[in-house]
């Protein structure tokens with residue numbers, strides 16, 4: 001079994017093509033106007049249609065209301081909804097029920113206590129995404145290219161279905177997988193030449209570096 005890879009914040013065909021050719025398992029689209037990776041639902045639909053059946057399509061939203069979810073889900077038809085805001089377990093349930101899509105809930109991590117607190121989403125979200133806690137005053141709730149101390153996830157391997165994110169790059173993703181036992185990894189900034197500008201070669205290198213690591217179980 002190889003590590004699953006999600007390439008997030010796609011906005012162009014060359015970047016999508018690199019993700020698909022490299023063997024990405026998930027491709028993510030960001031629906032958050034403050035992000036340099038924000039994409040309109042209609043533009044995401046065109047890219048998603050090219051990826052459909054080859055990689056799972058993930059719609060990333062931050063504290064979305066039902067109207068935005070209605071629009072994104074009707075237009076893009078994602079396979080998975082990624083919630084990257086302050087959504088409560090109750091709101092996760094509500095969204096999963098109303099839209100009938102698997103939900104991945106992102107949780108901001110700095111310490112092992114944050115990991116323990118994140119487990120409140122077990123039984124609500126289909127998967128938990130561990131991302132670095134943004135530094136206070138940071139512009140975005142995610143996509144900042146910062147890593148957290150992976151030791152915070154010690155002991156979690158095999159007990160919780162999680163995806164690892166935050167500051168991953170082609171250079172550090174192998175070590176991150178080995179240290180945490182992550183079965184799935186997610187990247188945005190680490191495969192960009194500047195915020196919002198994906199680099200096809202970095203995408204290819206990231207997927208290769210993640211997939212080469214042997215999963216032990």
Ligand SMILES: O=C(O)c1ccccc1N[C@@H]1O[C@H](COP(=O)(O)O)[C@@H](O)[C@H]1O
Pocket residue numbers: 008009028030032035036037038060062084129131140141142143144145146165166167168186187188189190
């Ligand atoms: O990518 C964004 O712009 C973004 C905006 C708002 C919330 C989350 C966002 N991205 C997600 O953040 C993590 C970590 O990204 P990075 O690799 O450290 O840049 C990842 O899950 C992205 O999908």
